[in-house]
Amino acid sequence: MAEKNDSWVLMVTAQTPTNIAVIKYWGKRDENLILPINDSISVTLDPAHLCTTTTVAVSPAFTQDRMWLNGKEISLSGGRYQNCLREIRSRANDVEDEKKGIKITKKDWEKLHLHIASYNNFPTAAGLASSAAGFACLVFSLAKLMNAKEDNGQLSAIARQGSGSACRSLYGGFVKWIMGKEENGSDSIAAQLVDEKHWDELVILIAVVSSRQKETSSTSGMRETVETSPLIQHRALEVVPKRIIQMEEAIRNRDFPTFTCLTCSDSNQFHAVCLDTSPPIFYMNDTSHRIISCVEKWNRSEGTPQVAYTFDAGPNAVLIARNRKAATLLLQRLLFYFPPESGANLNSYVVGDKSILKDAGIQDMKDVESLCPPPEVKDNIPAQKYKGDVSYFICTRPGRGPVLLTEESQSLLNPETGLPK
């Protein structure tokens, strides 16, 4: 395997986006393989603002598989990590790096150990789908390191075994996770519907909503729903299949009104089946409901939808605006209702694509304080403000799929030791 000595380290670094579902995945037919009970559709978010970077390394000097997440060593003993590692190892091929004098044969991969370092440029386990970007990045980077010949669709079936929603992060733009029929899950894969340039007018604002309580994890939440909700069968068998067809068409035609109607209805139905679970699961909170009301009122008053909303297994709102103009008007509304705590810095209250602030005519806290109530608010009811109920906003857009990072400075592991930098 190794040439003259055992001191070499071979590494690959990749960057992978996160995604947000507009037709939700909720419910499994196979817990171990992570096979869903319905198709789902998502939009990939721009990795410039939300992404995972992962470096994977192999060396004959490594004595065990190890992983560091955001700088802290974590255990790889969990079934999901083990399933991904086993599946990707079985697809490894010969690798040769002539410059470094490294030759690894297909069989060597069974014995060689890996070091993995990963970093999320956004809060982990805060309801921003870190597991989606994380498992997609793990599988994508290992596939490149091991010279696996599988395309992203085939890799998505491996990422799916880390976390269901991860399979959709192998592509940019709008992505469909086809539930598949096979018992072994081989046809439960992601496919790109359109790339990120197809509908590049869209602007996405995420309201990261302050929440103290730790909500039910998606994994256990969907298990309880499948076990106890009489509504979930109707959703999976009758509602979602029709919505998937309509959503695909709306996306292809850039039909924002239909897109909004489907996105909002599907988010609401997902939360309705959570409520239909016994005991009921509450993911949204009062702030989430207030954001929905604000958007619904505005969309109605405009006569045609300006913004779609969707909520995953937590209170954070993901708001998809039809264009830049609508996004600036939305941000003005949101900052009016949800100003930051006194003394907060506007610069850390709106992150991601901060240029949206300038477009909205907001340069400092004084501009936030002087925002007028939205015109759709009835004059006889004074508009209430909810200072501090939103932690911060992220402004982003549809984005691209996984990429390799080739600059050594971007790797998270030391090229000599294979340990975190």
Ligand SMILES: Nc1ncnc2c1ncn2[C@@H]1O[C@H](COP(=O)(O)OP(=O)(O)OP(=O)(O)O)[C@@H](O)[C@H]1O
């Ligand atoms: N970069 C990463 N690489 C590998 N695994 C990761 C990475 N980031 C997160 N994970 C895994 O995902 C878990 C967090 O997933 P969890 O579903 O709790 O939160 P989330 O994905 O951020 O939020 P949500 O699923 O509610 O949107 C972590 O404990 C870890 O096991």
Ligand SMILES: C[C@@](O)(CCOP(=O)(O)OP(=O)(O)O)CC(=O)O
């Ligand atoms: C509400 C959702 O975000 C649920 C995501 O569930 P996960 O993919 O986190 O669940 P596991 O497959 O058990 O890891 C909807 C969606 O992303 O489609």
